[in-house]
Amino acid sequence: MQYKPGLHLLLNIKTSSVNELSLSLSWKNFIADQISKFKLTTVGEAFHEFEGGGFTAIHGLTESHVSIHTWPEYNYCTCDIFLSNYKNENSNIVKEIGKAVVDFYKSTDFEWKEIER
Amino acid sequence: MQYKPGLHLLLNIKTSSVNELSLSLSWKNFIADQISKFKLTTVGEAFHEFEGGGFTAIHGLTESHVSIHTWPEYNYCTCDIFLSNYKNENSNIVKEIGKAVVDFYKSTDFEWKEIER
Numbered sequence: 341m342q343y344k345p346g347l348h349l350l351l352n353i354k355t356s357s358v359n360e361l362s363l364s365l366s367w368k369n370f371i372a373d374q375i376s377k378f379k380l381t382t383v384g385e386a387f388h389e390f391e392g393g394g395f396t397a398i399h400g401l402t403e404s405h406v407s408i409h410t411w412p413e414y415n416y417c418t419c420d421i422f423l424s425n426y427k428n429e430n431s432n433i434v435k436e437i438g439k440a441v442v443d444f445y446k447s448t449d450f451e452w453k454e455i456e457r
Numbered sequence: 458m459q460y461k462p463g464l465h466l467l468l469n470i471k472t473s474s475v476n477e478l479s480l481s482l483s484w485k486n487f488i489a490d491q492i493s494k495f496k497l498t499t500v501g502e503a504f505h506e507f508e509g510g511g512f513t514a515i516h517g518l519t520e521s522h523v524s525i526h527t528w529p530e531y532n533y534c535t536c537d538i539f540l541s542n543y544k545n546e547n548s549n550i551v552k553e554i555g556k557a558v559v560d561f562y563k564s565t566d567f568e569w570k571e572i573e574r
Contacts, residue, residue: 405524
């Protein structure tokens with residue numbers, strides 16, 4: 341039987357929340373709250389702020405990863421949420437965090453793609 | 458016009474290369490070579506080795522990210538390669554690295570999913 345780790349959600353988000361696209365600070369607080377709320381475990385993180393605005397953040401989790409890349413000049417970001425079900429069934433948590441990310445960016449124009457891996 | 462950052466490749470790989478699934482050292486060397494070969498820029502990395510074998514590695518790049526999660530007990534790993542075209546057209550590099558990852562794991566049984574974001 342082929343192992344199927346879990347659900348990977350890819351979000352492409354259009355947003356007018358330029359402050360939340362430009363600097364990573366509010367994202368850091370937001371995602372730390374989500375990771376805590378759903379009892380996920382961070383094993384490593386990396387952040388990069390681009391000159392002129394925009395950032396990349398990647399969050400390694402025992403359950404897999406969350407990533408975000410922002411382009412404030414295009415009112416745009418991409419976010420990935422991939423959680424394996426190795427120890428717990430996490431598919432609903434992937435979707436809950438996805439909804440929270442869309443709310444965080446106050447977006448009404450986004451692509452939501454679920455891939456079972 | 459909607460901004461389209463670039464190509465995201467999702468690989469699900471079945472492999473008998475248990476050593477390369479168990480410890481991250483050879484992956485670290487392999488991916489560092491790829492990042493150098495294609496003149497990509499690392500902005501942060503995170504690694505986690507699981508007790509009993511298997512690892513997670515995420516590589517933040519100015520061009521976006523590479524991630525890998527391995528499950529040696531299932532002869533399995535998932536790898537993501539996502540490079541934006543902000544400064545250069547990187548779609549072919551995504552595919553070149555993807556082919557190199559499949560070769561690295563000597564896999565003949567893998568899923569290759571290209572998503573234009």
